[in-house]
Amino acid sequence: MDINQLKEEIIAYSKEIGIDKIGFASASAFQTLKNRLERHRELGYESGFEEPDLEKRTNPELLLEEAKSIIAIAVAYPSKMKDAPRGTKEDRRGIFCRASWGHDYHNVLRDRLNKLEAFITEKVPGARLKSMVDTGELSDRAVAERAGIGWSGKNCAIITPEFGSYVYLGEMITTLPLEPDQPVEDGCGTCNKCIDVCPTGALVQGGQLNSNRCIAFLTQTKGFLPDEFRTKIGNRLYGCDTCQTVCPENKGKDFHLHAELEPDPEIAKPKLKPLLQMSNREFKEKYGHVSGSWRGKKPIQRNAIIALAHFKDETAVPELIKLLKADVRPVIRGTAAWALGKIGTNEAVSELEMALLKEKEEEVIEEIKKGLRLVNS
Template identity: 35%
Template sequence: MNAAELEQLADELGIDVVGAAPAEPYEETEQHIRDRRARGLFADMRFTMAQPEVSCHPEQLLPNARTVVSAALCYYHEEPDRPPGHGRLPRYTWYDAYAELREKLDELGRRLGGAYRVLVDENQHVDREAAARSGVGFYGKNTLLITRRFGSWVVLGTLVTDRELEPTTPLALDCGSCTLCIEACPTGALDEPGTLDATKCLSYWTQSAHDPPEAYREALESQVYGCDICQDVCPWNRGIEKRRAGQPLPTNAEPHVDLVDWLASDPSELRRRYARLYVPRNDGRFLQRNARIALANEQVAT
């Protein structure tokens, strides 16, 4: 299958961006992960960083793997006004876009034929590297994958197949001299362009089993999970934001959560309601910890 045929098939399935690359080792990415881990920049995060000997070797993820197909699905919607007493969620968690992309990639695998494996937001594969190699996007200084038409407002997934597909061309794009994300990060997590220091990242601290440092709690403001600051300021995101301005939210979207409701809920029930979020030890009390911080910040602000 050539690149044009792959793009047509992806378009039929509702995939926003697609590309293909040979199923070969990600040697530079593997070394980058090992270097960051040695410097302690991952804190206690695991995910694809825990075993780069697995996550950077797509050729080992499927017998006779020939091609990695990278796919991106845009999840951007305008944020409505936040009601008082409510906390904010990052856009990618307003609804489960990963589940939607997983279904689309599974159908893509069936249409391609042959053996395949779908990996979406999983420890075993670095989806961003497949996306960069196949021209789906490029690495930004905020470490996120930036696409040409949708900026970084995308979730990524990969299909490893034993079919040999025509490779697509990597994008000859970068951030140039722009440093807006670096300047906007309130905790300096991006001071080294292209390298995230998780020990300073607000998103990391909302997902950590350790309590956020006092110095970072005020910076979280009303955020109860994740952080979108480095995406909110990115010029590559202006296009999709303008194109989708004024569009209604999906019926299942949840941009804000009631902080008092979170605190009053049974932790196990709260965890079940937000199964799409990563929660340390699957313990809803960590979500309630974040809600207490957001509520305290709101009381200070008023």
């Protein structure tokens, strides 16, 4: 088959199966990216969720022998929630970031890529292909940038002219010599809004992120949240959209193109108190289909406790006392203690003083003391 004709047929088929944008890139090594990643590691900016082998992250031939091209795909997701519920003083709500509003995008994009693989291998039976979404070795952003999907913004997201940065990315390495597309010209210019408003200063400079300060990363950790970030995450349960929502390129961008990516408002913006006593089974049944559930219920529950402290929700005090007294997890007991101090009712103080006499875990004792200091400060 004529290789240019094949490319056109791949593009046409991609539209049929719900791929919103497709681009093609060479499979040569990403040398500039490798240099950046080495510096990133030296500075201690990695999150720990990445593929540790920098060679695999930057050399497609190590992942697929005789790799010649990479197909990049983008699928747009909504930026606005229809009929979003509002929290009340009695029922405060948290929020999942937009990338976790619908069904887990890893599964949605893998489905698209599987269909694309089947289409290509039917056309070219000898073709060898390797697809990945987010958790693969390659950098989705670097591939998308090279393939002309969009430019790499100062907020470290790929920004497409059509959909802004509200897109999921995936890619497929191939042994086919598909003609590469041209990269998109950088559109950020002198704008620094994302850097200026990042709540924790995680955006060190345009295009450079200290993952360990990024709220999106911090909400996914399982230990105690460092003190300096507890007042920064607000009611975020998973992820952070601040650097996207302030981006001028995202103004007016809101696409509802795929039913499976539409949010269930009660899951995307849930009541906080019911999360605190939720069992593993209940959590999996309600939240298991969204990407924000991948680390389990513990980080979400910890973040819900911090959110209740953020609201100084006195109606949550009885629930927080239950956690302080009975939860087997030190992180949850300790965070509940800190939250009780932040809320600071007489009942909360009394329970903290009693807990200080009974608690055996050093980390929890320290959190109880923090809570009491908050009351007295």
